Structures are given as C-alpha cells and as structure tokens.
Amino acid sequence: MFLRETVRTYRERDPAARSSLEVLLCYPGVHAVMWHRLSHWLWERHFFLLGRFSSHIARWLTGIEIHPAAKLGRRLVIDHGMGVVIGETAEIGDDCYLYHQVTLGVARAMGGKRHPTIGNNVIIGAGAAVLGPITVGDNARVGANAVVLDPVPPDTTVVGIPARPVDRKLASKTPHFDPYGMPCDDSLDPVVRDLEGMRAELTELEARVARLAAAQTQQRQAAAE
Ligand SMILES: CC(C)(COP(=O)(O)OP(=O)(O)OC[C@H]1O[C@@H](n2cnc3c(N)ncnc32)[C@H](O)[C@@H]1OP(=O)(O)O)[C@@H](O)C(=O)NCCC(=O)NCCS
Numbered sequence: 001m002f003l004r005e006t007v008r009t010y011r012e013r014d015p016a017a018r019s020s021l022e023v024l025l026c027y028p029g030v031h032a033v034m035w036h037r038l039s040h041w042l043w044e045r046h047f048f049l050l051g052r053f054s055s056h057i058a059r060w061l062t063g064i065e066i067h068p069a070a071k072l073g074r075r076l077v078i079d080h081g082m083g084v085v086i087g088e089t090a091e092i093g094d095d096c097y098l099y100h101q102v103t104l105g106v107a108r109a110m111g112g113k114r115h116p117t118i119g120n121n122v123i124i125g126a127g128a129a130v131l132g133p134i135t136v137g138d139n140a141r142v143g144a145n146a147v148v149l150d151p152v153p154p155d156t157t158v159v160g161i162p163a164r165p166v167d168r169k170l171a172s173k174t175p176h177f178d179p180y181g182m183p184c185d186d187s188l189d190p191v192v193r194d195l196e197g198m199r200a201e202l203t204e205l206e207a208r209v210a211r212l213a214a215a216q217t218q219q220r221q222a223a224a225e
Contacts, residue, residue, distance in 0.1 A: 002037070002074075006030055009075040013097060015179055028062035029078030029098075035061075039068035070104075073120065078102075080126075089113045093120035093138070100126050107132030107149060119154065123181040128163075141181045157181075 010023040010030065017023050023030060035058035043051035051068035059065045063082035066072070070086045073094035078084055083101035086092070089112070090104040102124045106114045116130045119137050125144035130136060137154030146163040157166045 003030075003034065005075055006033060009077055009095075013077055013179065014079060028064060028081040029076075032058050032062040032064035032066060032078060032081060032084075033072065033076055036066045036068070036070070036072060039066070040070075040072075043068035070115075087115035089133070090115035091117045093118055093122065095121045097123045099124065099128075099144070102126070103129040103131070105129060105131050116148075123178075125181060143181075 007020050007023045007030065010027055011017045011020060014023075017027070036055065039051045039054040039058065042054055048068075055066055055068045064078055064084045064086075066084075066086040067088040067090070069088045071091040072086075073092050073096060075095050076092055077097045079097065080100035084098060085103045085105060087105050092104075096118055104116050104118070113133045115133065117133070117135045118124070118130070119135070119140065121139045122136050122141070124130065124136075124142040125146065127145040128142045128148065129146075130142065130148040132149060134148070134151045136142065136148070136152040137156065139155045140152045141157040142148055142152070142163065143157065143159030143166075145161070146159050147161040148158060148163040150162070152158050152163070152165075158164060159166055
C-alpha cells in the first residue's frame with residue numbers, strides 16, 4: 001500500500017513520469033524512501049549500527065542521504081534526489097516535495113532537536129537549505145537555493161539568502177500540486193494573470209521599437225555614406 005501510494009504520487013506530481021514501472025525503476029527518490037523504511041525500522045529497534053549502515057547503502061545507491069532516525073511523512077516525493085541530506089532529528093509531514101540538493105540540516109552545533117520540522121504539502125526547491133530546529137508551515141514553498149534560518153509561516157513562499165517571504169500569500173490548502181512550485185493554470189488571480197500578459201506584450205513591443213529604431217539608424221547612416 002505504501003509503495004503503491006508513493007508511486008501514484010510521483011505519477012500525479014511529476015510531469016515527466018510516464019508509467020508506474022518507470023517510476024519504480026528509475027526514480028531514486030522512491031528507492032531512498034523505501035530503503036529508509038528498513039533503516040528506520042532497524043533504528044527504532046536499537047540496531048543503530050545496522051540502521052546507519054543500511055542508510056549508507058541507500059545513499060551509495062541513490063545519492064540521497066537520510067538519517068535512519070529522521071521521520072518522514074506519507075507520499076513524500078524526492079525529485080531527482082542527488083545531494084539531498086535529511087538529518088537525524090528532521091521531521092517531514094505528508095505530501096511534501098523536495099528537489100535535488102535540498103538540505104534539512106543543522107544551523108549550529110548543539111544536541112537534541114537540531115534539524116527542521118517540515119509541515120504538510122510543502123515544496124522545497126532545488127539547492128535550498130533549511131537549517132536549525134525551525135518549523136516550515138503547511139503549504140509553504142521554499143525557493144530554489146534559499147537558505148532558511150527562521151520559521152516559515154503556513155501558506156508562505158520564501159526565497160533568497162537568508163530566506164525572506166515574497167509578497168504574495170498563497171491560497172490556503174491549495175487543492176492541487178503545482179510542479180516546480182509555480183502556479184501554471186487557473187489558480188492565479190485572473191487580474192494578476194491579465195497584468196502578467198500585458199507586461200509580456202509591453203516587453204515585446206519595447207523590443208520591437210528598439211529593433212526598428214536600430215534599423216532606421218543603420219538606413220540613415222547608409223544613406224549618408
Ligand atoms: C520560489 C518559487 C516557488 C516562487 O514561484 P512564484 O510564486 O511563481 O514566484 P514569482 O516567480 O512570482 O517570484 C516572486 C519574486 O521572488 C523572486 N524569486 C522567485 N524564485 C526565487 C528564487 N529561487 N530565489 C530568489 N528569488 C526568487 C522573483 O524574482 C520575484 O521577485 P520580484 O517580486 O522582485 O520580481 C519558485 O521561483 C521556485 O524557486 N521554485 C522551485 C523550482 C525548482 O526548484 N525547480 C527545480 C526543477 S528540476
């Protein structure tokens with residue numbers, strides 16, 4: 001059941017996934033998460049060295065490092081996967097989506113809880129680092145390459161180093177998933193969509209005027225010679 005819902009989630013969320021067999025065979029995120037179940041099982045039963053060794057083999061095979069003590073929610077997708085690091089006291093809710101080179105790590109040396117807690121339905125962009133025992137709220141999005149050091153409220157997008165919220169507040173509990181964290185359909189406010197369209201047209205017109213002006217200058221120079 002766990003495997004079936006994981007494969008189904010990849011198919012629903014990754015536009016590149018063409019069949020369940022492809023997801024099963026070619027998605028390191030699936031292998032890493034399945035393997036983590038074994039490592040976590042061993043860890044929970046105090047087979048610490050075996051748990052670490054098992055997760056080390058998974059890292060070797062997938063490029064994804066998940067500490068066996070980390071707690072992962074259901075339907076987690078780790079897309080591409082290479083370079084992902086999920087630390088010992090990290091917790092991830094349900095329906096989260098992580099891209100490659102995401103780090104859920106430590107901000108500064110300390111004992112106890114030192115890795116982040118990620119809510120449900122959170123998207124973390126490629127190369128982002130979420131550091132320290134902070135909470136990332138439900139439905140939040142972390143931009144590619146952001147470094148997050150402060151708690152992120154639910155339904156918020158943060159970008160940059162250090163990560164700061166962008167103005168736009170997300171519609172709460174987005175009913176569907178946006179690949180790459182980018183709304184690419186009707187979920188955008190229609191007024192914003194119209195303005196975006198007008199901005200694109202204006203940019204194109206400016207470019208055309210610039211090209212015409214350059215051509216006119218060339219003609220004048222040629223006529224003068
Ligand atoms: C953060 C993200 C989800 C925002 O998407 P969005 O809501 O459509 O936001 P916008 O594109 O309208 O950008 C809002 C502002 O944040 C800036 N911004 C967006 N992403 C950023 C990023 N990763 N780092 C820094 N600034 C970023 C934009 O330039 C814009 O700034 P402005 O208001 O000054 O013009 C998206 O940009 C992102 O990083 N997604 C992850 C994609 C990814 O990891 N892909 C890997 C695929 S293999």
